[in-house]
Amino acid sequence: MRVERRRWQVRAIRKRRELEVVADRTSSVPNGAVLAFVTIRNEKPRLPYFLSYYRRLGIGHFFVVDNGSDDGGIDLLSSEPDVSIWRTEASYRKSRFGTDWLNWLRFRHGHGRWTLTVDPDEFLIYPFCDSRPVAALCDWLDQSGIRSFGTLLLDMYPKGQPSEHPYEPGDDPFRIAAWFDAGNYQFSKNPKYGNLWIQGGPRARVFFEGAPEAAPSLNKIPLVRWDRRFAYVSSTHMLLPRGLNQVYDEAGGEKLSGCLLHAKFLNDFDAKAAEETHRREHFARGREYDAYHLKTQGENGLWCEWSERYINWRQLEQLGLMSKGNWA
Amino acid sequence: MSVGFVMLAHEALHRAAQVARVISDAGCPVVIHVDRRVPVRRYEAFVQSVGDRDNVAFASRQVCDWGTWSLVSASRNATEQLLATAPNIGHVALISGACLPIKQIDQLTDFLARHPKTDFIESVTIGDVPWTKGGLSEERFTLSFPFAWKRHQRLFDAWVELQRLVGRKRRIPPGIEPHMGSQWWCLTRATLERILSDPDRPVLDRYFRRVWIPDESYFQSLVRYYGTTVESRSLTLSKFDFQGKPHVFYDDHLLLLRQSPAYFARKIWPGANRLYRAFLEMGRPDLPPRETAGQIDRTFAQAVTRRTRGRPGLVMASRFPGEGYENGLTAAPYAVFHGFDDIFKDFAAWIGQTTGSRVHGHLFGKGRVEFFGGQTGFAGALCDKAAVRDHDPEAFLRNLVWNTRGEHQSFLFSPRDAQGIGSFLARDRNATISVVSGAWALPLLRSGLPIPEVRGAAARLQKIEAAFLARLHERRSRARTRVWSLAEFLERPMDPMQEIVDSLSGAEHHMLTGLPALQPVEGLADFLQALRNAGMNPHLAGETGSRLQVAQVPVTSDRLEAG
Numbered sequence: 001m002r003v004e005r006r007r008w009q010v011r012a013i014r015k016r017r018e019l020e021v022v023a024d025r026t027s028s029v030p031n032g033a034v035l036a037f038v039t040i041r042n043e044k045p046r047l048p049y050f051l052s053y054y055r056r057l058g059i060g061h062f063f064v065v066d067n068g069s070d071d072g073g074i075d076l077l078s079s080e081p082d083v084s085i086w087r088t089e090a091s092y093r094k095s096r097f098g099t100d101w102l103n104w105l106r107f108r109h110g111h112g113r114w115t116l117t118v119d120p121d122e123f124l125i126y127p128f129c130d131s132r133p134v135a136a137l138c139d140w141l142d143q144s145g146i147r148s149f150g151t152l153l154l155d156m157y158p159k160g161q162p163s164e165h166p167y168e169p170g171d172d173p174f175r176i177a178a179w180f181d182a183g184n185y186q187f188s189k190n191p192k193y194g195n196l197w198i199q200g201g202p203r204a205r206v207f208f209e210g211a212p213e214a215a216p217s218l219n220k221i222p223l224v225r226w227d228r229r230f231a232y233v234s235s236t237h238m239l240l241p242r243g244l245n246q247v248y249d250e251a252g253g254e255k256l257s258g259c260l261l262h263a264k265f266l267n268d269f270d271a272k273a274a275e276e277t278h279r280r281e282h283f284a285r286g287r288e289y290d291a292y293h294l295k296t297q298g299e300n301g302l303w304c305e306w307s308e309r310y311i312n313w314r315q316l317e318q319l320g321l322m323s324k325g326n327w328a
Numbered sequence: 329m330s331v332g333f334v335m336l337a338h339e340a341l342h343r344a345a346q347v348a349r350v351i352s353d354a355g356c357p358v359v360i361h362v363d364r365r366v367p368v369r370r371y372e373a374f375v376q377s378v379g380d381r382d383n384v385a386f387a388s389r390q391v392c393d394w395g396t397w398s399l400v401s402a403s404r405n406a407t408e409q410l411l412a413t414a415p416n417i418g419h420v421a422l423i424s425g426a427c428l429p430i431k432q433i434d435q436l437t438d439f440l441a442r443h444p445k446t447d448f449i450e451s452v453t454i455g456d457v458p459w460t461k462g463g464l465s466e467e468r469f470t471l472s473f474p475f476a477w478k479r480h481q482r483l484f485d486a487w488v489e490l491q492r493l494v495g496r497k498r499r500i501p502p503g504i505e506p507h508m509g510s511q512w513w514c515l516t517r518a519t520l521e522r523i524l525s526d527p528d529r530p531v532l533d534r535y536f537r538r539v540w541i542p543d544e545s546y547f548q549s550l551v552r553y554y555g556t557t558v559e560s561r562s563l564t565l566s567k568f569d570f571q572g573k574p575h576v577f578y579d580d581h582l583l584l585l586r587q588s589p590a591y592f593a594r595k596i597w598p599g600a601n602r603l604y605r606a607f608l609e610m611g612r613p614d615l616p617p618r619e620t621a622g623q624i625d626r627t628f629a630q631a632v633t634r635r636t637r638g639r640p641g642l643v644m645a646s647r648f649p650g651e652g653y654e655n656g657l658t659a660a661p662y663a664v665f666h667g668f669d670d671i672f673k674d675f676a677a678w679i680g681q682t683t684g685s686r687v688h689g690h691l692f693g694k695g696r697v698e699f700f701g702g703q704t705g706f707a708g709a710l711c712d713k714a715a716v717r718d719h720d721p722e723a724f725l726r727n728l729v730w731n732t733r734g735e736h737q738s739f740l741f742s743p744r745d746a747q748g749i750g751s752f753l754a755r756d757r758n759a760t761i762s763v764v765s766g767a768w769a770l771p772l773l774r775s776g777l778p779i780p781e782v783r784g785a786a787a788r789l790q791k792i793e794a795a796f797l798a799r800l801h802e803r804r805s806r807a808r809t810r811v812w813s814l815a816e817f818l819e820r821p822m823d824p825m826q827e828i829v830d831s832l833s834g835a836e837h838h839m840l841t842g843l844p845a846l847q848p849v850e851g852l853a854d855f856l857q858a859l860r861n862a863g864m865n866p867h868l869a870g871e872t873g874s875r876l877q878v879a880q881v882p883v884t885s886d887r888l889e890a891g
Contacts, residue, residue, distance in 0.1 A: 131580040136597055140576060152645045183708025183731035186720040187643050196648055199719075205711045212719035219645060248646045252653040254638040257646035306709040320642045320730060326569045326635030328628050 005240040008231040012103035015095055019065065019104070022085035023078045026061070026109055033060020034114045034134050037105055039098035040066055042275075043120040044073035045268065048170040050120050051080065057124065058133035059116065063109060065101045067092050099232050110226035114138040117236050118222050118260065122153070123174075125313050126258035127324040134223075140327055141256075142225070148239075149223035150247025151258045152321055154180050155201045156310065157265040157302035165267055173263035174310055180261075181205065182308040182319045185218065195219060195238040195245035202302040220260055221247055256325030259316050265302060331356055331440050331514070332417040334406040336399065337425030338363035338392060340598035341374040344425030348378050350608050354433035357383040357414040359406040364391040385413060393476045399511070399543040400536065408524055411517060418444055421514040426595035427564060428577075428585075430607055436563070436591045440514070447519050447555040450509030450562045451548040468545070469506040470497045472538035501528065501535050507552050508545040512564035512594065515551065522554040523547070565590035567628040570636055575628055579603055584624055641730050641758075643723070657756040658729040663738040663832060664759055666796075667767030671817070671847060676740060678844040683832040685736040691728070692721065692745040707731035714746070721748040729758070736832070743768050743792040754799040757806035762828050765793060766814035766869025770847060773855045783862050790868055797868075813870025818849065818878045842882035849878055 029035065036059045040047070051062070062083040066074045067090075077083050088101065095101050106115055116134070118124065126137055126149070141149060156177035158165045165176045185200035196219050204215035220236045224244060232239045239245065249255045308319070316322050333351055335358055337344040344360070351358050360378070362371055371389070378384055387406040392398045403422055410420060419440045429436075454465050471491045475484045500506060526532060532550070536542045551558055565588050567575040574595050577585060579602040585593050586606075596603055638647045641659030649655070663685060669675045680687035680700075689698030697712040699705070704712045708731030710724065717724045729737060741753075741761075753759050768789040772782045800809045808831075812824050826840050859866050 128578065128580060132578050132597075133599065136576075136578060136599055139597065139599075143573065143576070144571075150645050181709035183727045184710050184716075185644075185727070186723040187645075187648055188720070189648065196645060198645060202709070204716065205709060208716075209711065209713045210715055212716045248644075248648045249635075249638070250648055250650045250653065252638050252649045252655045253636045253647065254634050254642075254644070255646035257644070304705050304709060305703075306705045306707060308709070320639060320644050323638075323644065323646050324631065324634060325646065326631045328567075328575055328631035 001240060001242060004233075005229070005231050008100075008103060008233065008240070009107070009229075012100045012107060012231065015090075015100040016104040016108075018088045018090040018095070019086040019101060020088065022066065022074065022087045023083065025081065025084045026063075028081070029061040029109070032113075032135075034058065034116060034138055035061050035063060035110060037063045037102045037110070037115060037117045038065070038120055039092075039102060040064060040069060040073060040120050041092065042069045042071045042073065042272075044069070044071040044076060045167060045169045045266075046120045046173070046263065047073055047076055049172060050123075051077075051083075052170070053123055054116075055082070057129065058135050063102075063105045065098060065105070067098065097235055099235060103231050106226050106230075107228055111228045113226055114141075114223060115226040116223050117232070121173075121263040121266075122220075122222070122260040123263065124151070124222060124258060125261055125316060125322070126151075127256065127313060127317060127322065127327055129258075129313055137327075138223075138225070146256075147225045148221050148244040148247055149256070149258065150196075151220045151222060151260045152185070152198060153218040153220050153262050154259045154316070154321065155203055155218075155262045155264060155302075156180050157202055157307075159301070159303040159307075160299060161301045162265045162269040163267050167266045167268070173266055174261060177263055177265050178310050179303055179307040180310060181306075182321070186212075190238065190245075193233060193238040193240070193245055194242045195221070196248055205304075206302055221245065222260060254323040254325050256327050257322045259313075259322045261310070330417050331419040331421055331437055332410045332414050333358045334387075334403055334410055334420060334422050335360045335425060335427075336363075336392070336402060336406075336422070337361070337374075338366060340426060341366070341370060342377065343596070343598050343604065345374055345377040346604060346608060347423075347425070347428065348384060349381075350429065351433055352378075352381045352384050354437075355383070356433060356437070357385075357410060357417065359385045359387050359410040359413075361387040361392075361402045361406045362389055364389040383414075385409065394478050395541040395543065396476055397537045397542050400546045403543075404524065407520055411520060411524075418517055419514055420517065420520055421563065421592075422512055423564065423592055424512070424594055426598075427512070427592045428594070428596045428603060428607055429591065430565070430585045430588060430593050431591045439591070443557075443559075445516060445518070446557045446559050447513075447515045447551050448559050448561060448563050449513035449515060449548060449551050449555075451507040451551055451558060451560050452509055453505070453507055467492075468508075468540040469500060471540070472496075472498060473540045474538060498535070498538075501531055503553055504532070504535075504549055505552055506539075506545060507548045508541075509548045509560065510562040510564065510566060511543045512562050512566065512592070513547055513551075514563050515547065515555075519551060519555045523550045526550075526554075563590055564592040564594055565624070566594045567624070569628070570632045575631070577603065582606055584627065588624060641726060643726060656758065657752065658726055658758045659733055660729055660736070661758045661760065662729055662736065663828075664741050664753060664761040665738065666741045666761065667764035667814070668762070669740050670742065670767040670770045671764060671814075671821075671849075672844040673847055675844055676738075679738065679828075679832075682829055682838075682840075683736075683738075685738040685832060686732065688737070688739040690742065690745050691725070691739040692717070692741065692747075692749055694744065694746055697724075698740075718746055718748060721746065722752045725749055725752065738832075743789040743796065747792060747796065750796050750799050754802060754805040754807050754809075757808075759807035760831060761800060761807050761809045762824070763797065763800070763809070763811040764814055764817045765797065765811055766790070766866055767817075768793065769814065769852070769856065769859075769866055769869050770849065773852055774848060779858045779862050783859060783864050786859055786866060787864050790864075790866060793868055813868060814852075815870030818852075822881055845883045846878075 036054055064083055064085045066087045077085055102117055156174055157179050158176045181201045185198055188197050190197050198219040199215045204212055208215040217237050222236050230239055337360055348358050387409055390402055392402055407420055475487055477484045536546045539545055569575055576595055576597050577593055578597050579600050637655055640656030676687040676689055686700055688700045691697055696714050697717055708727055772786055825843055856866050856869055
């Protein structure tokens, strides 16, 4: 395991050469701030809400890797005072879906700090997130001697085909993609890394109904008190050393946990899916992006009679999708 | 007479300064001790921010470690300094820099003026407290603890083990009965002066210096010796979690704190701007002090339960119990009917209407999931695809029961279904499983196929059913199980059905007046005999003899008479 961890680190350090600085404002990072790390590719419409959402939670600085966007999203970001940007044209897949690049940036800038690693379409929800900033959460985790915070990636979808609902930059995406699957998840333990492996949700229900074992992983550990010796293995699903993956209790109790609301199914889904299928750059070579399946679902899209409408974190807590643990 | 404060501060000094100013403005003297670990520059900035006030002084600084003598020593020195410089105070309150006054300081002064001789300190004997953590109770006072637990955990544990091994038992100084309680107290000048001027102080110091967590036992024990009127409660609201770590208060606790009968609360998250503003800056609406201690206790007790026991029947990203730690495999009781739909027509609808349970068809049917009413999905967005269900059948059932909390669920089962769920059903104490064994013979009988063709199917179904029954009868099985053989059931179906209905409808006792219509059973005895003749013994169907007795019972669709 140590050898493997070193391998990912060396790889990350090597891959730093693929990054070209666009805007380096790292000298202005506030002391003790919680830092966000993001890879983007043609996500311009999502960026305004992304920034305002995480600023409101109290994220102190954004470290962004732009992977060859051509939609001008980078111009939008480069004038923001709390964003540092690197750019690369290298292969997303060969950098293991951005993991290598961000491992390097965390290695360089994240040591000793709380780091949040998310995609631009992932929005962190944790208990009391409407009244307690993310710093309160991190302080509590520190006080409890906890170094990592686990979440369920919750796929959110609109009622109807995503293309029917126009999304304007800055809008709350969950006013459109307001629905989710409340209770069809499966959990198993990954013996190698000790993380939970979670599957289910609308993608398993619709895209993978014939091959549920191939459905995408929904376990994510996005918030980590970083140390130079740490490395994510694959996206934010798991990391090394293995102890960081132990975000769940095995003796019957519930640890504190959250959800990542996934704003994937907005009106650009079809176009993105087509592009990714073409580039074959994504997980499992873009298999899940076959939007064809969604089309065959008819007018309701991923929505079904049993879908749940999103209200707030308390609802997710009561449904058992996340837990307050002993944070009261 | 008034009250003076000793404040122990070590982090979030801007908040400590804010509280100190408010206390000082209310005309009460404060002596502040700042942990020596705080760098000089920050300490000086802190002193500056408190401002030049006559009634605020700073004690000489020492290094403080959690749970060690240093805290006692720091508070004692500061108390001596306070008593010497403020001759007109009748009480001293010990607070921390993370404490927030949740009542006006005047209210505390008035309260203490009404109780001039009372010492307010939580002080209970070791046998009476449930909250000693880490397995150390009496040993706190009979072993010695020279190593800081937070910094030298291994050394600490090894030293405890060694002392246990040699059977060490320290002598408790005569006259002292060890008590413990919250670190935050409010004592009278008289009591404190007697404690501070004790002629045996060196002896006591030597003893308490090596006790485990002396800051929770030094004053708490001595007050029992020197105090005259001890009221065993702390005026500071503080709550501890299951690891002995203090709960933190945030902005959303405002209402809870407003209604608390306590005068201070700790600890407050330094970023809780709304709390600090509400209690320190704005004129406070004087809510009548409601007795909400119960609600506060409940809130924090729930948190501990959730963290240690969790919600039964829930598996999630932060709860994945190992085998034996589930605290209930599923969230609620449910019923399984094995073989009944082979005997009765429309059994699911009948039992559903009779008992009020939500009765599904064959949830584990090989072709698809037969949800209630033939729906393609169900609560929680479960889908009816067999492949998805069979990917993890236990998760499927656990999810179904979790998603329908508040509504009793039942489903049909048979040896023709996917069997992967069998051992889970057997282990689950929420499962009530009623089995008519050998009922699979009826569809075969009705198929009208020649014996050589059904013989193989009969053997296979019987083997599957036998394996299921064996699981139910394993020693580790927890399900409530009833098994009747087909012959036995057909002879007297009323009694088993009454038993089942009783067990599902709880306290209401209905006398069944009839049963759902039977499926055709003519020729069963001959059919079973023919199987035997072909060399396959359908033993699970029971002993039929040459003629099978089938009881004649009235048919009811769903009507019941209350009995």
